[in-house]
Amino acid sequence: EAQVTQNPRYLITVTGKKLTVTCSQNMNHEYMSWYRQDPGLGLRQIYYSMNVEVTDKGDVPEGYKVSRKEKRNFPLILESPSPNQTSLYFCASRKYGDYEQFFGPGTRLTVL
Amino acid sequence: SQQGEEDPQALSIQEGENATMNCSYKTSINNLQWYRQNSGRGLVHLILIRSNEREKHSGRLRVTLDTSKKSSSLLITASRAADTASYFCATDAGNAGNMLTFGGGTRLMVKP
Numbered sequence: 001e002a003q004v005t006q007n008p009r010y011l012i013t014v015t016g017k018k019l020t021v022t023c024s025q026n027m028n029h030e031y032m033s034w035y036r037q038d039p040g041l042g043l044r045q046i047y048y049s050m051n052v053e054v055t056d057k058g059d060v061p062e063g064y065k066v067s068r069k070e071k072r073n074f075p076l077i078l079e080s081p082s083p084n085q086t087s088l089y090f091c092a093s094r095k096y097g098d099y100e101q102f103f104g105p106g107t108r109l110t111v112l
Numbered sequence: 113s114q115q116g117e118e119d120p121q122a123l124s125i126q127e128g129e130n131a132t133m134n135c136s137y138k139t140s141i142n143n144l145q146w147y148r149q150n151s152g153r154g155l156v157h158l159i160l161i162r163s164n165e166r167e168k169h170s171g172r173l174r175v176t177l178d179t180s181k182k183s184s185s186l187l188i189t190a191s192r193a194a195d196t197a198s199y200f201c202a203t204d205a206g207n208a209g210n211m212l213t214f215g216g217g218t219r220l221m222v223k224p
Contacts, residue, residue: 004154033211042200043155043214058211090154099143099204101212103154 002027004104006091012110013081021076021107023091030096032074033058034066036087037106043090049074081111118201122219131188133218135201136181142206144177146186149198149217158186158199193224 004025013019025032033048035058045058049068063085065077074093078085091104119134135144143162147155161168161177161184168175174187188195198219202212 031211035214040216042216043202045211045213048211059213088152092155099145099160100157101145101147101155103147103156105154106152108152 002102004091004093004102006089006104006107008107009105010108012112014112015082016080019078019081019109021078021089021091021109023074023076023104024072025074025091025093025102026072027093027095027102028071029093029102030071032068032091032093033101034064034074034076035090035092036060036085037090038087046076046089081109083111085109086111118199118215118218120218121216122221124221124223125191127191127193127222127224129191129222131191131195131220131222133186133199133201133220135184135186135215137184137201137203137213137215138182139203139205141179141203143204144175144184145202145204145212146173146175146184147200147202147214149200151197155200188220191220191222193222196220196222 007022030051034046035043037043044060047066049055089107092101094101117136145160146158149155159170161175172189177184198217200214200217202214
């Protein structure tokens with residue numbers, strides 16, 4: 001089944017404790033992206049990647065890092081999480097030349 | 113930055129009625145897409161309309177685009193309780209990475 005998977009789905013952590021949210025897609029998509037969703041603000045793009053080893057900042061990159069060492073994986077790294085990073089995070093991917101994005105199920109992160 | 117603004121923010125209708133949601137955006141676009149999100153889940157692509165198109169249909173969905181007014185509307189005809197969800201417009205400005213900018217969404221409730 002074609003899909004985007006994220007892990008973990010739920011995470012509660014404390015300020016300053018480094019964490020990684022994994023994202024993987026099995027559709028051989030070139031483009032991958034991370035969004036955060038906050039009430040009333042819709043989805044805001046954090047980082048995106050156009051292919052392996054090619055990443056760039058979105059609208060709200062501060063406090064986040066990403067890497068794209070393999071085509072299928074695009075982990076989101078929070079080196080020192082803070083409470084304002086409490087949010088619902090979505091990974092998405094799409095194929096080069098197409099416009100439709102495929103979204104993962106989301107990761108609900110709470111930083112205490 | 114938030115490109116699209118949806119109107120209304122929330123809409124409650126009876127099953128069988130039509131639901132209309134509007135989206136306004138600020139900059140020129142390559143295409144505009146509508147996504148659906150069930151509570152706490154990932155987004156699912158519904159329909160795409162290109163900047164040179166004015167209207168598009170898909171099943172019970174009808175999308176219009178007015179580039180002179182920088183606005184779009186999504187009409188769901190003969191609504192069903194299962195249509196209850198949040199609906200987001202997303203614009204593709206054709207920038208590097210061709211990633212999307214989302215609006216704040218319309219929460220639709222269809223009462224049986």
